[in-house]
Structure formats: structure tokens, C-alpha cells
Amino acid sequence: VKNDSGMFRIFISDLISLVQAEKNENPEGIAKLLTERIAAWQLFMRSSGKKFTKEKQLGLYGELVFLESCLKSGIIIDQLPEFWTGPMRGTHDFHMSDEIDAEVKASLVDDPFKANIHSLDQLDLGNAKTLYVVAVKFKKSQDNSLNLIEYISKIRERLPNKFIKNQFDSLILAEGLDITNQNQKYLKLKIENIYLFNSDELHKLTRANSPGIISAHYQIVIYDINSVTRDSLVKRASDFNEFINKFSAKAIL
Numbered sequence: 001v002k003n004d005s006g007m008f009r010i011f012i013s014d015l016i017s018l019v020q021a022e023k024n025e026n027p028e029g030i031a032k033l034l035t036e037r038i039a040a041w042q043l044f045m046r047s048s049g050k051k052f053t054k055e056k057q058l059g060l061y062g063e064l065v066f067l068e069s070c071l072k073s074g075i076i077i078d079q080l081p082e083f084w085t086g087p088m089r090g091t092h093d094f095h096m097s098d099e100i101d102a103e104v105k106a107s108l109v110d111d112p113f114k115a116n117i118h119s120l121d122q123l124d125l126g127n128a129k130t131l132y133v134v135a136v137k138f139k140k141s142q143d144n145s146l147n148l149i150e151y152i153s154k155i156r157e158r159l160p161n162k163f164i165k166n167q168f169d170s171l172i173l174a175e176g177l178d179i180t181n182q183n184q185k186y187l188k189l190k191i192e193n194i195y196l197f198n199s200d201e202l203h204k205l206t207r208a209n210s211p212g213i214i215s216a217h218y219q220i221v222i223y224d225i226n227s228v229t230r231d232s233l234v235k236r237a238s239d240f241n242e243f244i245n246k247f248s249a250k251a252i253l
Contacts, residue, residue, distance in 0.1 A: 007045065036170045037166075040173040052177055054187060059104075060175055062136040064152065065194070066194075071158050073247070073248040084171055092128070099130060101132070102133075107135070110137050114221055115219065115220055117204065120206055121207070124207065130198065131199040132196055138189040141188045193237055
């Protein structure tokens, strides 16, 4: 763990580098990037010294898989933090439109596929009319699959311009991932399947259905491979692809 003065020097150096890299951007754009980066550093510093656990790696990997699926489909993202809202502690992971949000859950097992729910708001609709839960089933890999850091680099290269890439860097920082930590071991994962669920299909606690409960952290079963039919999972995989393609011709925000 770096000491306070060392961390402060890195923080200031990062802000200077960001301004220099975006010197041709308009003042409003630079101000926005700086505001986002400072907020990201604040979140990072709160988690400084905490281990980036396998559970956190798995969760971030899942969100990156969803983001890559959106990019591959041709979804136009003008402002990444307004689309990928999870890293900056948004209620849901992704804000697809004024009416639709998405929450991503990842797991290495599906007998059953369990998900940690961290608040009463996480599966609540909030300002959305529909909340979808995307279940990403992974398996560990020891071959030429990418580890988390390599996968982050791959997605960064896919982003359309330097401005969005700098926003992406801020979001990764906000997740609490210290990419300079050489002692951190990273998972290497392969995607097995991606399934789509409407949150209303799932058991959930919300402020509306749980009066008197102030806060909650709990687990739910999204599906169990032993008690669902293959056809139903095939349909959910197809539903995911249709869901992504629905937004492919639209500009998000």
C-alpha cells in the first residue's frame, strides 16, 4: 500500500497527464473528464489497501463482458459514465435508456447460479420502467484466455475515441482496481453462456415489498441448471442477443 504522500503525487500526476492528453478537447469536455477522474480517485482511495478479491474480479469481468457485447453490437455510447453507471456507485450497473436498466451478475457455478444483492435498491426499478438481470456464466481457464487486466486492455482498444477511453480509465479506477499492483493474481475466464432475466421474475427485497426493513444484503438463486430445461436456457440466451440488438441502432444518451 502506498503512503499518503506517494498516493497524492500519483493522483496529481494523473490529473496533469489527463489534461495534457486532452489538450485539444474543448474546456467543457476537459472539465467533465477532470470531474469524473477526481470522483474516481475518491472512490479508489476509499478502497485503497483492500484486496481486489476473486468475487470483485468476477463481478467486474461480468460487467466488462456486457460492455463488450454492447460495443460489438454497434451501440453508440456518447458518455460512458452515463451508460456504465455501476463503477460510480449507480443503483444499477447499466443505464440503457430512460426506461430500461440492466444489472449484471456473474458466476463460475450454475447448480445453482447465485447472486449477491447488496441493497434494497439493487433489484428495485428505481427510475426505470424495466430492470433486466444479465447472468454471465464463466468457467476458469488456464489456456490462452485473457486475464482481467488483459481483457480491460482489449476493451479499451475497442472504444471509439480518446475521450471515451479516458472515461473508461476513470471507471476502472473507481472500481478499486490497482493495475500497478504486481502482487495481485488475476482470474483467467472463459464465457460459457449469457442469459437474460426480467428482475420481476426473481425473488427480491425492495423498499416497496419489504416495509420496515431499512437495509439488506442477501443472496438469490437466478437459476439452477439441474431444475431448468435446456430449451428455456436457449431462449434466455436468445433473449439476451435480441436485447442487445434492440439498442444497436440507437445512440445512448
